[in-house]
Amino acid sequence: MTKEENLEKMRHSTSHVMAEAVQSLFTGVRFGIGPAIEDGFYYDFELARPLTPEDLPAIENKIREIVDADYPFIREEVDKEEARQLFADQPYKLELIDEFPDNRVTIYKQGSFADLCRGPHVASTSEIKAFKLTHIAGAYWRGDERSPMLQRIYGVAFDSEAELEGYLARQAEAMKRDHRKLGKELDIFSIHEEIGPGLVCWHPRGALIRQIIEDFWKAEHIKRGYDIVYTPHIAKLALWKTSGHWDFYRDYLYSPIEVEGQEYILRPMNCLGHILIYNSQLRSYRDLPLRYAELGTVYRYERTGVLHGMARVRGFTQDDAHIFCRPDQIEAEVAGVLKLAQLMMSTFGFNDYELLLSTRPERYVGSIQMWDEATDSLATVLEKLELPYDLDPGEGVFYGPKIDIKLRDALGHAWQGPTIQVDFNLPERFDVCYIGDDGAEHPVVMIHRTVLGSMERFVACLTEHYGGVFPVWLSPLQVVIIPIADRHVDYAQQIKNELEEEAIRSRVDERAERMSWKIREAQLQKIPYMLIVGDKEVESSNVSLRLRSGEDVGMRSLLQVKSLIKAVIEARAQTALEGESI
Template identity: 45%
Template sequence: MWMLDRKLKLSDLLSKEYSDRSDMSIQITFPDGATKEFDQAITGFAIADGISSGLRRNAVAIEVNGELWDLTREIEADASVDIITRDSDKGLEVLRHDAAHVMAEAVKELYPETQVTIGPSIENGFYYDFAREEAFTPDDLVLIEARMREIVKRNEAIEREVWDRDDAIEYFKNLGEVYKAEIISDLPVDEQITVYRQGDFLDLCRGPHLPSTGVLRDGFKLTKLAGAYWRGDSNNAQLQRIYGTAWADKKQLKEYLRRMEEAEKRDHRKLGKAMDLFHLQDEAPGSVFWHPKGWSIYQTVQNYMGAKQYAHGYQEIKTPQVVDISLWEKSGHAAKFSDDMFTLTTDDRDYAIKPMNCPCHVQVFNQGLKSYRDLPLRLAEFGSCHRNEMSGSLHGIMRVRSFVQDDAHIFCTEDQIQSEVKAFIDFLHEVYADFGFDEIIYKLSTRPEQRVGSDEVWDRAEQALELALNDNGLDWELQPGEGAFYGPKVEFSLKDCIGRVWQCGTIQVDFSMPERLGAEYVAEDGSKQVPVMLHRAILGSIERFLGILIEQHAGALPAWLAPQQVMVATIVTDANDYAIEVAKALRSAGLRAEVDLRNEKIGYKVREHSLQKIPAILCIGKREAEEGTVAVRRFGSKAQNVMPLEEFIEQFCTEVDDKQVFDIEAS
């Protein structure tokens, strides 16, 4: 009975007969407040068709009282609805989920012995984990994708069915799908079991799904193979994961693939190796070996941030790497993050290697009596932290186990929250502009269901953050319930030149930790009060931020950041002495300059140093030596400009001091 032939045409849905319910009146309320009454149950698909044929073609799901439903599911009571279209964020999530199901159907048709496990939508795409003894190959991906396109052309109806739990378990066990049976067995006893049917393929799923496979269209592609463990546990069976991407149409898919091709060229791991910046090795997983040029960039960024923080009223401190576990128990970190902490035992005491800096900063605050006149107190640290990230999640210098944060904590009164947050946002904008980022996304995360502190205090804290964002004239997005348990927060994400979003900066309001760790100050009335603690970072992890920078600029860092700012290259050996004098003059001006005296052709030297993306190459020949000039070649330009050495130094130093971002395309 489960293997019926179910092909679907959109007209079948529109002509579906509803049972007569003369005594029924259903009121549908739309997002703009408009209402419409129906005298019988109605589907989202019929509602969309009643509005316009264009909406019907682009609809993929319907939101009913805040819950996503299939378009073919009947609405039988008054409801607020919103038609979800394929180009919306929610619509893309539905398309990607369906792409995973279509992929699973294709795999089962091509390789019937394979077991399907789970297949969710993810950012920009989807994946499905499969249990199969024989390994999938890239050639298999070609076949699977081709079969997916066949399934889309079949336009198979996708239908939701509610099943009895025991029947569902028995059905999947009889198919040999032990993973699906296990999932059902582990679901809460009161949870409804829904199965979706498309053609001869049935899959356990909450939904929602498209009306038919044809609605998926052609905006999808399989991308890669990977390994995975059942339920993410390394103690369980290893599965095979197939990743794919899916979009509203082929045009969006093409644009995404172009961005991914560009991202591949900009991969910081490849550029780091080509430019001799750093390396990673198995003996120190998740830890970076910085080479001289890479460390130069690192120090430049850290020194820049140190100077900026000092100018904005921060005092820099340094706290221990290894701290007794009792401090982390008092702060609450041991209970919540123990799996991510590296620990050790010595002298019969248990210690943790510092995973974050905040509890240690409270210890500095606690030394000596503090008055309200001392607040706000801004303590900053380039804190070296270690977290036991899963090996599978490590990614170059973007995701590591050992990293340094541009961390700071502001101890203040409640009345000072708004002004401190506003000042921090101004500070953050200065920094991001200097690094060449001008598109920032702002998100305000408010109180979660489980939290500490009274609603009155949360009201004041959330209002302070909101007012600070508004005072800066910023457009921001609300994330209800996404705040930390100890207070609300604002997240700052950077959008890079190829459209990727990186969450870097944050400021968080904390009412909990200062009290847990005994922080107090003497208020104006003489009473002892607990300060509010603002956790803030602009770069976040310096390692990760450098990875973002390298990819943003495709390795061609602005002159002020470049590890080698100027290369002096001789054309003839007669110019060697002058070239050495030029390099000395550049270094005396504070520039990072090297000299290339090798007996090689100048074209070879220029090509080699251009591959290292050095901002300026000064070509020195006999004429330049005689006239006291330099022939300047800027990275990304084939033009050569001859000028006096003093003039070049003045111009280049101005560019470095002003943190100018070199525009390769404009050159």
């Protein structure tokens, strides 16, 4: 058994011990399930009263008692009838028993607690080493929102106190990278109750980061034969009925706006405008592929509980494009998009991401043959490009299979970023076709795709990925010039002017503060370069360079510093100085 499997076993056993602790502290407990998860475990309970965080220490103490008592875990096999009697007052367990295919079920007992469980478990409770209950949450029985909501206690468990401490320290570090916290500290964005939940205001610094990304994005798309288009943010409801969105996603649309007796809605997607542009004239097979790209803002009425800073919002800008192509062009186009997505990921420092191929869901349109062909071609491209991916069965969109790239935030949550989706639905509904070399009409294949995701989510992930320490080319402010005394302000200003000529973003901190105070503030703002100027520098026409890593590079000529910074920006380097860690 590997170390990881042992750890998982121990975590699972800890959840049983926690259940025993809860059983002894509360009356009338009904038990749900309690598996091991990444880093720890949870158990779901139905209790007479709501749990509060204050309950956790008592439960932890009880767990320790059970651990110290060193109860063995005993495995027993019983038939279903016996199991039903054992768990006669446990409706959730009875439900599980009914669903087991075999007549024999296994039970694990430790101390005064018995649970229906496949196992395996540790030999004895004393094998549980370092654990901590972390939080409580509501969770639907079996993850179904029509089922009762149980109370879940989450915990973490490790082989040693040192590993537990290490984990908790990493969590604390990760919380510092939270884009919602950094967004405030670094003045990147805000969300206002007065405007509405999930609607983002981009502050000048955030907007600058976004502009830089968008400029890069546009240039790379134009290079690859995309045409930039703009389409309206609202459209007649009838259009969304034709597309099928009204039927499938009505609950996620903002309510219609009535004007002149016509109903309009805020667009939840950009594709329809692109389709109408395509359909504005007859297209020949020679015209294809056509690639329409738009940084298109869309609005979706996301349920209140799911909103999360800039990462999950109600109004967001997709870096969208729709490729209209012939069936024989699918593979080449998908490959092109994947390569572009890879370029985006590597340019922005995401070297660790997951690729998922999602296949036909239960509710779908089109023929199974179309689905199979499209899914195969997506898989073929992934294999040709030697990209490792996981299958996500049944997770495709109703209109076609897709490839998703998932990015992780500081706390390890995966967010969908780039996505490539084949669409069989819209070409049919809108009669999107081309004239082939046979002179006949053929349906086009439409590919929806983003290579970043949305600007909001991407900047959120980017902020967490870098912990706010953006690479120089993305840093809103690249240089702070710090005059030591008032008499150095003119010289500092002169330097700023020279940096401006090179389009380096700088500011002179001319406040009547001490140098060390100005350095502290520049550090906290994670500004890549600090240029300190005092008598020595003025006299020798130099600057003293300090990096946000804390390194004092020393006195250099302005020319040297300028060319260093320029080179770092042009290379879109991940670090502020070659060989530096930031």
